[in-house]
Amino acid sequence: MKTAQRTLRISNTLSGKKEIFTPLHEGLVGMYVCGPTVYNNVHLGNCRTFTSFDIIYRYLLHLGYRVRYVRNITDVGHLTDDGEDRMAQGARLHKLEPMEVAQRYTLDFHEVMRMLNNLPPSIEPRATGHIPEQIEMVQRILERGYAYERNGSVYFNVRKFIAENPGIYGRLSGRVVEELIAESRENLKGQEEKDHPADFALWMKARPGDLMIWKSPWSVGFPGWHLECSVMSTKYLGQTFDIHGGGGDLKFPHHENEIAQNYGACGCSPARYWIHTNMLQLNGAKMSKSEGNFITPEQLFTGTSSLLSKAYSPMVLRYYFLQAHYASVLDMTEEGLRAAEKAYNKMMETNQLLQSLPVNTATYDGSESAHDRAILRHIEAAYEGMDDDFNTAIALAHLNELCSYVHKIAHRQIPLDDVSPWVIERLKTFFRAFLFDIFGLRDERQHANGNHLVEGLMALILDIRAAARAQKDWNTSDKIRDALAALGIALKDGKDGTTWTRL
RNA sequence: GGUAUCGUGGCCGAGCGGUUAGGCACAGGUCUGCAAAACCUGCUACAGCGGUUCGAAUCCGCUCGAUACCUCCA
Secondary structure, three states: OOHHHOOOEEEEOOOOEEEEOOOOEOOEEEEEEOOOEOOOOOOHHHHHHHHHHHHHHHHHHHOOOEEEEEEOEEOOOOEOOOOOEHHHHHHHHHOOOHHHHHHHHHHHHHHHHHHOOOOOOOEOOEHHHHHHHHHHHHHHHHHOOOEEEEOOEEEEOHHHHHHHOOOOOOOOOOOOHHHHHHHHOOOOOOOOOOOOOOOEEEEEEOOOOOOOOEEOOOOEEEEOOOHHHHHHHHHHHOOOEEEEEEEHHHHHHHHHHHHHHHHHHHOOOOEEEEEEEOOEEEOOEEOEOOOOEOOOHHHHHHOOOOOOOOOOOHHHHHHHHHOOOOOOOEEEOHHHHHHHHHHHHHHHHHHHHHHOOOOOHHHOOOOOOHHHHHHHHHHHHHHHHHHEOOOHHHHHHHHHHHHHHHHHHHOOOOOHHHOOHHHHHHHHHHHHHHHHHHOOOOOHHHHHHOOHHHHHHHHHHHHHHHHHHHOOOHHHHHHHHHHHHHOOEEEEEEOOEEEEEEO
16 A cells, blocks of 8 residues: 555644645654653543554554654653642652652553553653753743743743734634633732743742752753653654644643744744544543542453443453544443444454455456445445544444455355455455554454463364264253353354354 | 533444445344354434525534533543
8 A cells, every 4th residue: 555545634623624634755754642641540531542643653654654653751840730740749649759650650551552552652752851952942932032031930921922923822722812811810820920821831940849850041940841742742753743643632721832832942833733632431421530430441451440340351442442533522331332342353253254265266257246346345435434534433334344245255145256356355455454454453362262272172172062963962062052151152153163252 | 601612313423515324232034953143124313493505414593411621630
């Protein structure tokens, strides 16, 4: 698959329109995604965001692009409402060094990403590893006149920036600064230093007791939360790059301020396409720790949440995400998870069936049947779905349609001769590419069945049962089936013998 | 309170003015020793009320509800 063969369209949240994607440099894509703040276990909603971008990353790779995918780890500067650094707060709550907190939850994050089969980004920079660069950017913004120093802290001058660069600030989030001014006047807390409520910190002077501090020309302190992304995207992708992504909740103020910082430092816009993913809800309401409507990835995978009756595997979760478009709110319910589990298992079984289909090249006469055309149409439609703003729901629908064909062929409802061998081969390649390369699914059943001893024992048992069945010894046959069912193994009697799966 | 987005059949969800997306569940059938699986068939929905249009789930207005941001929870 060559890049030139397909036209990719992306909903650009900067313009609010769906645009044809053309990278800055042909064949190369630079993508920056805002990563997690590692002060706690990774949130399920974060899992959806990073899985969405993983699929975008995978599809770009599949199209033949060389992609540099940068996703940061925020380990300093993201303050809570009380003005305490999240990392420092985590450290205080868990009685740990801030870097211990960062390490613990970075490992947790990586483990969950691995379970979800998300590819690691090309570069995963940390905010604390880029303090000198952040100080440099603050200096550049100061030199260009868009920031001011107050008692050792440095703030971005939003009003001056807007006056001199109309149409930049507020474009992404649709914000009008006059309204922000009116709004924020009410809840000013400890922000007396700022000239204006809309201004935001580039560098914060440390207060007594602050744990994460560095020397700078202005004070001993720490960088503002938004600065790291401006700095690290510039460092690894250049002043202007292709795609910047993140959760929709980051649009304002984080991304808006990020753009202002980049523009303020270099006079140019950072990303050309902005992609924002939408929220994950639980039982029709937002996930909220305080209201108990909350579940961690670990609880989901182990079935230890009181909100669920059983465990659901990482691949079932991934399949669940695939059924919806990344920009839509997704509601998670137990019934929905059950449906996804069943659909996922069926998809994996059908693929296994497809891959084992014989291809009789001797009968190939070069013609194209009605079935051939129907199959090829669904394959193309799945690609078109992905081309249209990475619509995995559309692509998945066509894969399901194709599953029906696979079964009809496998069960001789469509004679094998009615489908051209090259179409069967194409279908096999297509399924492998979409299921594993693009959707990033893993066949969990294969892992479960990958035990040689179990495989051997099952083969023996099924052989004995087949012999009993040949003698119409239904007692023995059913005894074996019932006993295996009790062990969590389901038998499926087909025309070509019996197969088994774990429940 | 302000701003924005959304509200689709029993459930989850696609849909971007004019071919009943798809999955799960459910019902009937084929196959089968029985069951399961698989396959076939059925289930024509768009929050409410108005409007624009030959035609609206899709555009506009209002009402109600949800979510996000403004304000710490992703």
